[in-house]
Amino acid sequence: MTKDYHDYFIKDGVHIGQYEEMYQNVEDPWHINGQGRRLDMEAALTVLRHQRRRFDKVLDIGCGTGFFSNLLREVVDGQIWSSDISAMAVRKARQRYPGINFFVLDAGQAVELEFDDHFFDLIVMAQTLWCVLERLDRVFGLFRRYLAPGGLLLISQHFLQPGEQAYGAKIVATPDDLLRRLEGAGFEIRDVLETNRRRNHHAAIVAAPAGGQEDAA
Numbered sequence: 001m002t003k004d005y006h007d008y009f010i011k012d013g014v015h016i017g018q019y020e021e022m023y024q025n026v027e028d029p030w031h032i033n034g035q036g037r038r039l040d041m042e043a044a045l046t047v048l049r050h051q052r053r054r055f056d057k058v059l060d061i062g063c064g065t066g067f068f069s070n071l072l073r074e075v076v077d078g079q080i081w082s083s084d085i086s087a088m089a090v091r092k093a094r095q096r097y098p099g100i101n102f103f104v105l106d107a108g109q110a111v112e113l114e115f116d117d118h119f120f121d122l123i124v125m126a127q128t129l130w131c132v133l134e135r136l137d138r139v140f141g142l143f144r145r146y147l148a149p150g151g152l153l154l155i156s157q158h159f160l161q162p163g164e165q166a167y168g169a170k171i172v173a174t175p176d177d178l179l180r181r182l183e184g185a186g187f188e189i190r191d192v193l194e195t196n197r198r199r200n201h202h203a204a205i206v207a208a209p210a211g212g213q214e215d216a217a
Helices: 019-025 039-050 067-074 087-096 133-146 175-184
Strands: 057-061 079-084 101-104 120-126 147-159 187-195 201-209
Touching (some): 019 087, 039 120, 039 147, 057 067, 087 101, 133 175, 147 175
Parallel strands (some): 079 101, 120 147
16 A cells, blocks of 8 residues: 555654655655645735845755755845755755755754854744644744844744634644734734635744843743
């Protein structure tokens, strides 16, 4: 039987998390090659343009083979550092998009990064929420730690329709759930753009640390 990315990612309500095996065995796990520049990506770029500011140092969490990291160049003025849990994904990204600083990171472990505190003007997490869900508050705390004064967080995420989600529904199941978690973690919401609410619901959310940055606990 041919496997698809669900066999390595989330299946039957269980987070499997075999990402290295997924990139080894599934040619196009996120359908990037087949679909290319999707509406959710356009929405994420749109909310960033609405901020009308420079982003000199950017961190992209969960970049896969780098397609969206490369699109970020349209709105980023400086350097981009992009991470993924899969070493194979990072190798492919480096081959495809020279000029972006790709590195391996298991963001779901919520470990400290080898960057100075308050280093980044923008942190991006696109379609990576389910990968870090079990340590979400810790991840948000680290984002606050590494964002520069005035820095922004962009989360771009698809959501299932009500009643369809089996994994993590008690943590985050809707964009409103995610907004509440962000605010509870010390962020204020700056912008939200939602698309396809009745089908493949997507939200692009821009948030900023409220009241200044604090180191993660």
